[in-house]
Amino acid sequence: MLTVIAFLLLSHLVIQLLRFLAGYDFQFGLLRWLDLHEEANLPTWYSALSLLLCSALLGFIAWSHRRLRTGQAAAWSGLAMIFGYLSLDEATMIHETILEPMVVRLSSGGQWTGYWSYPWVIAGLALVAIVTALYLRFVIKLPPRTRTLFVVAALLYVGGAIGVELITARYDSEYGIARLGYSLWVMLEEGAEMSGVAIFCYSLLEYVTAQFGALQIGVATAGAARGAETRRAATPRVIGR
Numbered sequence: 001m002l003t004v005i006a007f008l009l010l011s012h013l014v015i016q017l018l019r020f021l022a023g024y025d026f027q028f029g030l031l032r033w034l035d036l037h038e039e040a041n042l043p044t045w046y047s048a049l050s051l052l053l054c055s056a057l058l059g060f061i062a063w064s065h066r067r068l069r070t071g072q073a074a075a076w077s078g079l080a081m082i083f084g085y086l087s088l089d090e091a092t093m094i095h096e097t098i099l100e101p102m103v104v105r106l107s108s109g110g111q112w113t114g115y116w117s118y119p120w121v122i123a124g125l126a127l128v129a130i131v132t133a134l135y136l137r138f139v140i141k142l143p144p145r146t147r148t149l150f151v152v153a154a155l156l157y158v159g160g161a162i163g164v165e166l167i168t169a170r171y172d173s174e175y176g177i178a179r180l181g182y183s184l185w186v187m188l189e190e191g192a193e194m195s196g197v198a199i200f201c202y203s204l205l206e207y208v209t210a211q212f213g214a215l216q217i218g219v220a221t222a223g224a225a226r227g228a229e230t231r232r233a234a235t236p237r238v239i240g241r
Contacts, residue, residue: 001050001198008043009191012036012183020180036190037183039093043190050197051087055080057204064212075138082131118169124162143210149203153196160192 011034018024019031033041062076088094116122139150168185175181 001201002195004046005191005194005198008034008036008046008194009187012043012187012190016180016183016187020183035183037177037186044090047190047194047197048087048091050194050201051083051090054197054201054204055083055087057201057208058083061204061208061211064208072138075135078134113173115166115170117173118165121162121165121169124165128158128162143207146203146207146210149199149206153200153203155196156192156199157196160189160196164189164192 011030015027015031015034018027025031032038034043035041036043038044058076058080062073062080065071065076066073139147142150164185168182168189171179171182171185
């Protein structure tokens with residue numbers, strides 16, 4: 001995942017340098033498909049898939065805790081739904097679609113400028129505060145290594161999605177988006193977000209291995225699955241082998 005992220009960031013940097021320093025505005029369509037600021041392109045597809053993968057892993061962890069009756073299934077299920085929504089929002093631009101009229105109205109009226117010229121940042125801060133309040137005790141009770149990776153991933157993701165977004169909003173308010181500086185801020189923002197998701201995905205895979213052991217996924221008909229289960233039950237286990 002980090003290799004893919006590095007490729008996407010490097011591609012964005014190259015096309016922006018060609019655009020602003022060499023004057024190539026089209027680049028055989030690569031500018032549209034590799035620009036991190038654009039939507040419905042390759043970086044967006046990757047980001048949506050990585051968030052969906054995290055949601056699937058969280059769902060599996062919730063299902064495992066429910067089977068083991070540990071009392072933690074609800075918290076993991078909530079995280080799975082949050083990341084499912086984030087994946088959907090990344091792919092379909094829900095928050096941009098809903099809040100875009102507000103952005104136009106506030107910008108034209110002059111009430112919101114500078115760091116707060118993107119109103120969805122306020123909604124993001126409110127969401128982060130709510131999730132933090134709900135999950136603080138849950139995170140504290142996680143195994144130490146998992147907790148550390150969770151915190152690092154959250155700091156990267158939120159730092160990019162909100163922290164760098166505030167700086168990007170101020171830059172846009174003062175200079176506009178048709179500048180190399182704006183594209184570099186976007187690169188930092190998206191790089192932090194994607195790296196945070198990659199680390200979070202890694203932490204979930206480590207947690208699965210530590211808590212539940214090996215994970216095997218198979219596909220079979222109902223009859224074949226029952227037959228395999230019967231054979232496993234009839235096979236004696238060899239201890240110490």
